[in-house]
Amino acid sequence: MAVVETRDIKKYFGEVRAVDGVDLSTHDGEFLVLLGPSGCGKTTLLRIIAGLEQPTAGEVLLGGEVVNGLPPRARKIAMVFQSYALYPHMSVFDNIAFPLKAHGVSKEARKTKVGWATSILGIEKLLERKPRELSGGEKQRVALARALVREPSVFLLDEPLSNLDAQLRASARDELQQLQRRTGITTIYVTHDQVEAMGMGDRIAVMYQGKIRQLGTPQEVYDEPADTFVATFLGSPPMNLIEREDRLVGFRPERFLPTEAIELHADLVSFSFAVTRVEYLGADRLVYGAVGDVSGDTKAVSRLPSTVTVPIQPGDSYDFAVQTADLKFFDKVTGLRTGPRPF
Amino acid sequence: MRTVSFKRPAKRAGLYGVAAFFSFFAAAPILWMIITAFKGDWDLYRSRGSPFLFNKYPTVGNEPSPVVDSPTLENLRLLFFETNFTTFLWNSLAVGVLVVVITLIISIPAAYSLARLTGRWGERSGITIFLVYLIPPTLLFIPLFRIVVYLGLNDTLWSMVVVYPTLTIPFCTWLLSGFFKSIPKDLEEAAMVDGYSRLMAFLKVVMPLSLPGVIAVVVFTFSLTLHEFIYALTFVSSSAHRTVSVGVPTELIRGDVFFWQSLVAAAAIVAIPVAIVYSFLLDRLVAGFTMGAVKG
Ligand SMILES: Nc1ncnc2c1ncn2[C@@H]1O[C@H](COP(=O)(O)OP(=O)(O)O)[C@@H](O)[C@H]1O
Ligand SMILES: [Mg+2]
Numbered sequence: 224m225a226v227v228e229t230r231d232i233k234k235y236f237g238e239v240r241a242v243d244g245v246d247l248s249t250h251d252g253e254f255l256v257l258l259g260p261s262g263c264g265k266t267t268l269l270r271i272i273a274g275l276e277q278p279t280a281g282e283v284l285l286g287g288e289v290v291n292g293l294p295p296r297a298r299k300i301a302m303v304f305q306s307y308a309l310y311p312h313m314s315v316f317d318n319i320a321f322p323l324k325a326h327g328v329s330k331e332a333r334k335t336k337v338g339w340a341t342s343i344l345g346i347e348k349l350l351e352r353k354p355r356e357l358s359g360g361e362k363q364r365v366a367l368a369r370a371l372v373r374e375p376s377v378f379l380l381d382e383p384l385s386n387l388d389a390q391l392r393a394s395a396r397d398e399l400q401q402l403q404r405r406t407g408i409t410t411i412y413v414t415h416d417q418v419e420a421m422g423m424g425d426r427i428a429v430m431y432q433g434k435i436r437q438l439g440t441p442q443e444v445y446d447e448p449a450d451t452f453v454a455t456f457l458g459s460p461p462m463n464l465i466e467r468e469d470r471l472v473g474f475r476p477e478r479f480l481p482t483e484a485i486e487l488h489a490d491l492v493s494f495s496f497a498v499t500r501v502e503y504l505g506a507d508r509l510v511y512g513a514v515g516d517v518s519g520d521t522k523a524v525s526r527l528p529s530t531v532t533v534p535i536q537p538g539d540s541y542d543f544a545v546q547t548a549d550l551k552f553f554d555k556v557t558g559l560r561t562g563p564r565p566f
Numbered sequence: 567m568r569t570v571s572f573k574r575p576a577k578r579a580g581l582y583g584v585a586a587f588f589s590f591f592a593a594a595p596i597l598w599m600i601i602t603a604f605k606g607d608w609d610l611y612r613s614r615g616s617p618f619l620f621n622k623y624p625t626v627g628n629e630p631s632p633v634v635d636s637p638t639l640e641n642l643r644l645l646f647f648e649t650n651f652t653t654f655l656w657n658s659l660a661v662g663v664l665v666v667v668i669t670l671i672i673s674i675p676a677a678y679s680l681a682r683l684t685g686r687w688g689e690r691s692g693i694t695i696f697l698v699y700l701i702p703p704t705l706l707f708i709p710l711f712r713i714v715v716y717l718g719l720n721d722t723l724w725s726m727v728v729v730y731p732t733l734t735i736p737f738c739t740w741l742l743s744g745f746f747k748s749i750p751k752d753l754e755e756a757a758m759v760d761g762y763s764r765l766m767a768f769l770k771v772v773m774p775l776s777l778p779g780v781i782a783v784v785v786f787t788f789s790l791t792l793h794e795f796i797y798a799l800t801f802v803s804s805s806a807h808r809t810v811s812v813g814v815p816t817e818l819i820r821g822d823v824f825f826w827q828s829l830v831a832a833a834a835i836v837a838i839p840v841a842i843v844y845s846f847l848l849d850r851l852v853a854g855f856t857m858g859a860v861k862g
Binding site for chain 2: 275296300304306312325369
């Protein structure tokens with residue numbers, strides 16, 4: 224029985240189809256990431272699961288029961304908002320104890336539980352403070368503690384790290400994932416950041432224009448993208464796509480290497496790569512240029528690890544190649560993945 | 567070190583000097599009122615001599631003064647025992663409290679709905695409601711009088727209890743909706759996810775954060791009922807149902823005779839307790855505002 228399940232959820236705001244038919248089912252205790260560009264409907268979907276928004280059509284199931292009519296308070300979920308939504312007039316202690324109070328937990332039990340949640344997040348020293356006296360990272364932990372304290376059946380997190388600076392974000396990512404592993408609470412985590420998604424998710428649901436384009440492990444969505452959107456949204460730089468007859472052929476920049484750098488026994492497809500620009504990034508080199516094909520030149524990128532030392536100059540053409548096994552084929556019209564074909 | 571220890575007291579003295587000056591500036595009229603309330607006619611109308619001091623009638627020897635001499639309680643006796651002043655006080659208090667309660671009961675939900683009504687209509691209705699407040703009572707008192715008569719409320723306190731909210735609700739709704747708008751929706755939604763109904767989330771989160779606005783509404787509404795004149799004069803004709811703002815002048819201005827001392831006594835008796843209560847609220851008001859200001 225899935226902890227959270229949605230069946231053909233739709234939400235229209237007038238003409239805008241914010242969520243357009245989403246079927247999603249979480250595994251018990253998993254960390255599921257909803258990944259997609261800004262405006263694709265992630266927050267709306269999360270709010271529908273939380274009960275803050277009524278779907279135009281479709282069903283939300285929690286623990287196997289349809290909860291469409293239930294208000295948020297009856298759903299046994301905890302949500303961390305993008306803004307953290309800490310109550311500014313209450314101390315940290317009162318903020319964390321707030322959901323317990325709402326559920327009529329006794330004063331003694333509240334104290335014990337707040338102590339437990341704050342010790343997990345390492346914020347015992349902040350209990351007396353007001354939210355305005357906290358740094359961004361501390362606010363985020365208080366918000367997490369408030370969500371954790373009720374021991375909910377589901378955690379809903381809406382871009383909880385987007386208000387933190389880059390350095391803090393990396394460590395917060397780590398902590399958040401450990402927290403989830405330790406508590407084993409099923410988590411739906413919304414982000415537009417593919418690095419967060421790839422690093423944290425047990426599975427990733429890639430969303431675009433209100434639809435889930437692909438649901439799979441980080442490896443599946445990266446290596447076996449279901450369509451051209453997923454292929455180009457994940458990866459930095461994104462997958463190269465070139466046109467061949469009635470289809471699009473894709474290959475990852477890190478698999479697009481100078482011919483001499485590839486082990487010879489492999490089955491290769493070669494390209495002439497006219498290099499226009501080289502970026503040196505320390506661990507990698509990004510090589511920008513164009514490959515020739517039937518409809519003229521198509522832009523492509525290659526990502527060379529520092530172990531590949533072949534000298535490359537802008538303005539020159541080089542022999543590059545991709546292993547046949549690394550080519551992905553997509554339908555030119557629908558953008559959907561098709562089976563492998565002879566190149 | 568030395569310069570510091572010298573400068574500090576000097577600076578403090580300067581600060582207190584300025585504060586004292588402005589306190590006196592603000593308090594002088596009230597002081598003048600209080601002293602005047604105890605003056606006899608001769609002392610009051612004498613053009614020489616300080617208005618802040620009592621001046622004795624210059625009698626010779628042990629002869630009794632031919633006039634009421636300062637200071638005297640005669641004016642207060644007149645106010646309390648020869649007019650309906652105590653009735654006016656109770657009437658004003660009753661009307662004020664009722665109107666404040668009615669205003670809060672109606673404006674808070676109205677303002678909240680307006681604040682959360684997204685799109686252009688919320689904004690427009692807010693402005694329209696505020697415009698209603700700008701229609702002057704001098705235009706409205708005749709039609710409203712007909713309504714009051716129709717309701718059978720003329721010459722009762724209820725006429726004011728019913729009509730004053732038409733002045734206070736539009737303004738207070740507009741004022742409160744500004745406060746509610748400044749409170750992020752996320753906070754309420756967080757409270758709803760945390761286990762409260764929408765109503766409880768409103769009471770637990772939105773109301774405490776809007777307290778300065780509610781206090782502003784209470785102060786505005788109560789002050790308005792206290793000083794409103796036209797409606798109070800038009801709707802009520804018998805002395806027993808008058809409030810302070812109309813009762814005092816109608817009873818203490820007889821023809822062209824002004825009973826100045828009793829008039830100022832009445833004004834001071836009403837104004838001073840109200841000012842003291844407001845000053846306590848002011849602390850909360852300022853604390854509330856600064857709490858909002860450093861939100862981050
Ligand atoms: N309350 C609303 N009224 C109208 N349109 C909305 C509302 N909420 C979201 N939308 C629209 O729905 C789309 C999806 O929004 P959202 O779920 O917030 O996206 P995301 O969180 O993925 O950035 C956007 O185009 C947004 O403008
Ligand atoms: Mg969002």
